[in-house]
Amino acid sequence: MSLVTATVKRDLLLAARNPGEWLNPLMFFLMVAALFPLAVDPDPKFLSKIAGGVIWVAALLATLLSLDALYKSDVEDGSLEQWLASGESLYVLALGKALVHWLSSGLPLTLMSPLLGLMMALPDEAFPALLLSLGVGTPVLSLLGAVGAALTAGVRSGGLLLSLLILPLYIPVLIFAASAVYHAGIGMSYNGQIGFLGAMLALSACLTPFASAAALKLNLSR
Amino acid sequence: MFQNLDVHVSNGKLLQLAGPNGAGKTTLLRLLAGLNRDYDGDLHWQGEDLHKVYADYARQRLYLGHLAAIKRALTPIENLRWLMSPWMTSETDTPVLEDDLWEALEQVNLAGYEETSCQQLSAGQQRRVGLARLAIVPTPLWILDEPFTALDVAGVRWLEEQIQRQVARNGAVVITSHHALQNIPTLERLELGVLAGLEE
Numbered sequence: 495m496s497l498v499t500a501t502v503k504r505d506l507l508l509a510a511r512n513p514g515e516w517l518n519p520l521m522f523f524l525m526v527a528a529l530f531p532l533a534v535d536p537d538p539k540f541l542s543k544i545a546g547g548v549i550w551v552a553a554l555l556a557t558l559l560s561l562d563a564l565y566k567s568d569v570e571d572g573s574l575e576q577w578l579a580s581g582e583s584l585y586v587l588a589l590g591k592a593l594v595h596w597l598s599s600g601l602p603l604t605l606m607s608p609l610l611g612l613m614m615a616l617p618d619e620a621f622p623a624l625l626l627s628l629g630v631g632t633p634v635l636s637l638l639g640a641v642g643a644a645l646t647a648g649v650r651s652g653g654l655l656l657s658l659l660i661l662p663l664y665i666p667v668l669i670f671a672a673s674a675v676y677h678a679g680i681g682m683s684y685n686g687q688i689g690f691l692g693a694m695l696a697l698s699a700c701l702t703p704f705a706s707a708a709a710l711k712l713n714l715s716r
Numbered sequence: 717m718f719q720n721l722d723v724h725v726s727n728g729k730l731l732q733l734a735g736p737n738g739a740g741k742t743t744l745l746r747l748l749a750g751l752n753r754d755y756d757g758d759l760h761w762q763g764e765d766l767h768k769v770y771a772d773y774a775r776q777r778l779y780l781g782h783l784a785a786i787k788r789a790l791t792p793i794e795n796l797r798w799l800m801s802p803w804m805t806s807e808t809d810t811p812v813l814e815d816d817l818w819e820a821l822e823q824v825n826l827a828g829y830e831e832t833s834c835q836q837l838s839a840g841q842q843r844r845v846g847l848a849r850l851a852i853v854p855t856p857l858w859i860l861d862e863p864f865t866a867l868d869v870a871g872v873r874w875l876e877e878q879i880q881r882q883v884a885r886n887g888a889v890v891i892t893s894h895h896a897l898q899n900i901p902t903l904e905r906l907e908l909g910v911l912a913g914l915e916e
Contacts, residue, residue: 581774
């Protein structure tokens with residue numbers, strides 16, 4: 495068993511032991527969809543127009559909520575030092591950490607999204623687009639977010655800094671994903687948007703681990 | 717922090733870094749471990765530039781930092797499994813086996829606690845989980861940062877024995893500690909800061 499597989503296993507085990515950490519962003523996600531119709535117009539006609547956008551904004555913010563803790567404890571307890579000491583590639587480890595983050599945040603968000611679609615009166619035709627855009631889009635959020643988490647891991651209360659750093663990078667994902675869901679809702683093709691999200695996923699899966707690895711090294715050289 | 721420093725760690729040698737707090741013991745230790753590249757000068761492992769042969773070097777030295785890398789929500793055996801995972805791959809010649817881990821925990825007096833969450837263990841017991849690594853793989857070089865912290869008398873004796881054993885089988889140890897190490901003829905002390913005047 496290599497260190498990467500061991501780390502993925504260990505982090506999933508930790509997530510299972512402390513469910514609060516990954517359930518909290520999910521609760522936030524659910525609450526946004528529950529409160530939105532109460533605060534604005536509960537009319538399904540109105541809601542169905544904004545449903546895709548609201549669900550995507552909520553998913554994005556829920557992801558941001560869960561990012562802060564990604565590397566923090568590893569820096570504090572010395573796990574990161576042991577990673578570096580092991581001589582294994584930090585690139586692969588950063589990719590593994592992003593995978594763990596997606597499994598505990600993006601995947602549950604995606605699986606939960608149809609429920610939110612119902613609460614927000616999302617048009618029936620838009621459900622496949624919602625699932626697909628979240629399925630392809632949330633891994634991009636995890637990968638990009640992991641870079642910010644790696645940069646701010648050594649900073650006390652780096653959560654704010656993390657949001658400021660990462661939010662601009664999330665905007666393209668949000669635009670294409672929300673547009674895919676909206677277009678599906680009005681019966682138009684959304685292949686282009688999903689294709690673009692797929693391209694972003696391929697690009698960020700290749701490149702962001704380099705940035706994460708560099709940021710982690712920076713964290714340790716102090 | 718220091719200059720004109722020439723350290724040579726050969727087989728069977730124990731090098732103790734000493735000096736007052738803030739003299740740079742841990743900094744030097746991390747340099748030697750290859751974790752800190754912020755230095756001017758040369759760092760060699762078996763005649764080659766350490767950072768060129770780092771992957772190879774990493775397998776041959778065991779680094780125990782003053783942070784134990786123990787997750788409190790996990791049990792000792794789970795923590796040890798993660799810590800030892802670089803040596804448990806089939807790529808290595810003699811991979812560490814699951815049984816070795818259990819045996820090592822028994823050696824550090826954690827038998828019966830293998831499946832207890834580390835949260836419920838004392839600080840000393842948590843240190844022992846990390847130290848159990850010393851009993852598993854015979855790597856040629858050990859780099860230990862304050863390993864005697866929080867250990868009881870029996871733990872200190874066990875650790876001393878491990879260090880003696882490592883030196884006896886021609887391995888090398890670099891250690892920072894205020895603890896007086898005994899019964900090791902090859903002990904060499906490097907005073908940082910005061911005596912050598914190495915501090916800027």
